[in-house]
Amino acid sequence: xxxxxxxxxxxxxxxxxxxxxxxxxxxxxxxxxxxxxxxxxxxxxxxxxxxxxxxxxxxxxxxxxxxxxxxxxxxxxxxxxxxxxxxxxxxxxxxxxxxxxxxxxxxxxxxxxxxxxxxxxxxxxxxxx
Amino acid sequence: xxxxxxxxxxxxxxxxxxxxxxxxxxxxxxxxxxxxxxxxxxxxxxxxxxxxxxxxxxxxxxxxxxxxxxxxxxxxxxxxxxxxxxxxxxxxxxxxxxxxxxxxxxxxxxxxxxxxxxxxxxxxxxxxx
Amino acid sequence: xxxxxxxxxxxxxxxxxxxxxxxxxxxxxxxxxxxxxxxxxxxxxxxxxxxxxxxxxxxxxxxxxxxxxxxxxxxxxxxxxxxxxxxxxxxxxxxxxxxxxxxxxxxxxxxxxxxxxxxxxxxxxxxxx
Amino acid sequence: xxxxxxxxxxxxxxxxxxxxxxxxxxxxxxxxxxxxxxxxxxxxxxxxxxxxxxxxxxxxxxxxxxxxxxxxxxxxxxxxxxxxxxxxxxxxxxxxxxxxxxxxxxxxxxxxxxxxxxxxxxxxxxxxx
DNA sequence: GTGGTCTAGACCACG
DNA sequence: GTGGTCTAGACCACG
Numbered sequence: 001x002x003x004x005x006x007x008x009x010x011x012x013x014x015x016x017x018x019x020x021x022x023x024x025x026x027x028x029x030x031x032x033x034x035x036x037x038x039x040x041x042x043x044x045x046x047x048x049x050x051x052x053x054x055x056x057x058x059x060x061x062x063x064x065x066x067x068x069x070x071x072x073x074x075x076x077x078x079x080x081x082x083x084x085x086x087x088x089x090x091x092x093x094x095x096x097x098x099x100x101x102x103x104x105x106x107x108x109x110x111x112x113x114x115x116x117x118x119x120x121x122x123x124x125x126x127x128x129x
Numbered sequence: 130x131x132x133x134x135x136x137x138x139x140x141x142x143x144x145x146x147x148x149x150x151x152x153x154x155x156x157x158x159x160x161x162x163x164x165x166x167x168x169x170x171x172x173x174x175x176x177x178x179x180x181x182x183x184x185x186x187x188x189x190x191x192x193x194x195x196x197x198x199x200x201x202x203x204x205x206x207x208x209x210x211x212x213x214x215x216x217x218x219x220x221x222x223x224x225x226x227x228x229x230x231x232x233x234x235x236x237x238x239x240x241x242x243x244x245x246x247x248x249x250x251x252x253x254x255x256x257x258x
Numbered sequence: 259x260x261x262x263x264x265x266x267x268x269x270x271x272x273x274x275x276x277x278x279x280x281x282x283x284x285x286x287x288x289x290x291x292x293x294x295x296x297x298x299x300x301x302x303x304x305x306x307x308x309x310x311x312x313x314x315x316x317x318x319x320x321x322x323x324x325x326x327x328x329x330x331x332x333x334x335x336x337x338x339x340x341x342x343x344x345x346x347x348x349x350x351x352x353x354x355x356x357x358x359x360x361x362x363x364x365x366x367x368x369x370x371x372x373x374x375x376x377x378x379x380x381x382x383x384x385x386x387x
Numbered sequence: 388x389x390x391x392x393x394x395x396x397x398x399x400x401x402x403x404x405x406x407x408x409x410x411x412x413x414x415x416x417x418x419x420x421x422x423x424x425x426x427x428x429x430x431x432x433x434x435x436x437x438x439x440x441x442x443x444x445x446x447x448x449x450x451x452x453x454x455x456x457x458x459x460x461x462x463x464x465x466x467x468x469x470x471x472x473x474x475x476x477x478x479x480x481x482x483x484x485x486x487x488x489x490x491x492x493x494x495x496x497x498x499x500x501x502x503x504x505x506x507x508x509x510x511x512x513x514x515x516x
Numbered sequence: 517g518t519g520g521t522c523t524a525g526a527c528c529a530c531g
Numbered sequence: 532g533t534g535g536t537c538t539a540g541a542c543c544a545c546g
Contacts, residue, residue: 007326011530025232048531087233090226091243097219097226098247103154104216108248112241114220118227119237140536167519177538182520190319197394198519199545269521283490296534306523311535327534328530345491348484349501355477355484356505361412362474366506370499372478376485377495398545435546 001036004045012047016055021064024079025087031077035065130165133174141176145184150193153208154216160206164194167202259294262303270305274313279322282337283345289335293323296331388423391432399434403442408451411466412474418464422452 002019004012023029035041038056042049056073059065063082067073098111131148133141152158164170167185171178185202188194192211196202227240260277262270281287293299296314300307314331317323321340325331359369389406391399410416422428425443429436443460446452450469454460485498 006329007324007332009326011327013530022229022232025229025234051531054530084233087230087235090230091235091240094223094226094240095243095247097223098244100151100154101216101219102248103151104213106216106220108244111220111223111244114224115227115237115240115244118224119231142536166517168517177540178519179539180537183536185519195394196519197396197545198398199517200393201518203394271521280487280490283487295532297532306525307534308524309522312521314534325534326530328532330533342491345488345493348488349493349498352481352484352498353501353505355481356502358409358412359474359477360506361409362471363412364474364478366502369478369481369502372482373485373495373498373502376482377489400545438546441545 002041002045004047006047012045012051013055013058016045016052017058017064020055020059021083024064024075025083029075031075031079033075035073035075037072131170131174133176135176141174141180142184142187145170145174145181146187146193149184149188150212153193153204154212158204160204160208162204164202164204260299260303262305264305270303270309271313271316274299274303274310275316275320275322278313278317279341282322282333283341287333289333289337291333293331293333389428389432391434393434399432399438400442400445403432403439404445404451407442407446408470411451411462412470416462418462418466420462422460422462424459 001023002016004015006012008015010018020029020035029035036044038049038052042052045052056065056067060067060073063076064079065073066076101111102108130152131145133144135141137144139147149158149164158164164185165173167178167181171181174181185194185196189196189202192205193208194202195205230240231237259281260274262273264270266273268276278287278293287293293314294302296307296310300310303310314323314325318325318331321334322337323331324334356369360366388410389403391402393399395402397405407416407422416422423431425436425439429439432439443452443454447454447460450463451466452460453463488498489495
């Protein structure tokens, strides 16, 4: 379910939150679905339980998951909507990157080609067509 | 010349390097131009001189500026070329963001519109049309 | 692992980067190997942690080591290749020294003998034959 | 007589000492020859007189020049011999560089070729044949 | 005045 | 425990 790179620069807890959010958005997990317990996931990923705990707390505070004491964690019903709203903020990030690319002399076409590539292909992350 | 947000999670020294690189790419500063001395900038931004020093060292090692002990720092002649090469990497960042937006159900058109907006307008950073 | 001369004019942090690079090239340390933590090395060498940090940051930005916050630092897989490329620049330094030696009346033979000595013998650094 | 690069990483005073030593070794200046006064050289090179003073003090303490108050500075009679002795130390620097190059997998032949190039050609510094 | 190095010590995020 | 950032303040070489 998760793939962790312990040597990555992005913190492990962040890799987890990011991947779970991706799973929610892609429909791989649905509202109401249970997610692994802190303990089981920490064993599976061979990470410190505190790290998993931090990831789950983060997701909880964002409204993505809900942890029910004694019962476990599950995806909240409005998880997708929340993430959709967040997604729009990423458009601003793209605009900001475009501004820098424009200054660097990169053409509009080159960027649009990159955007279209993502939407035309069912690329797995990082895969070359 | 610089605007620092001491409460941001991006380190102060990184805010400085980023902003100076933007100034170079936008043509606001040109090769050969002097940049503020470590001490004067530290006074102006109310940060520790070491923090400025770290930013300048970073820029020096990247080939953007040249620090001449006893004289000051200035923009290197090939600064723009170096940054242009780096800029291409930002396209990958855009692709990654697009992948997430695609999952979130954002349409290709919406993103392309945002890209075109940047290239069509002479937007000042952060300005709304 | 390291020998520091605090009275040398070459900065402590540079003595460290240089020695670690030598250890990589000599095969004394290998890709994936961990290197001492910032704190432990600072205690061992009786220097300030910031000085070690600076050395490690430098090595990180050169691609020799990778610093993983919360985990430690280790030798990167491509460390040797990077250093091999850098090594070629040292040939220019030798040419420059030769020019001065030529002016000083030192014969070509004498220098070539010195070069051959290094390659023929398994000299430990600084050992006289 | 001197060519100074004010933006170079090597201090101006060191550029001066180095160049004067080269002039002595190449025979361009001879024992007993006068060298420019501090004031005239500082005007000519557009540098701070203190910088010239520092260079001359350095050369004086090494026994290369002698300054006679009220009369000026001149090359000492034993200047060449002193520099010849110093030159031998440069062979050690070459050996040290060779050790690193050996570790980096650079061949003996490649280095010897570089050495021979210097001795076979009357290359001006930095000139390609 | 300029940049560069270093120490001492604090605080942070991460695991 | 780990590395990373930052401040305060000292001292250095260079010009």
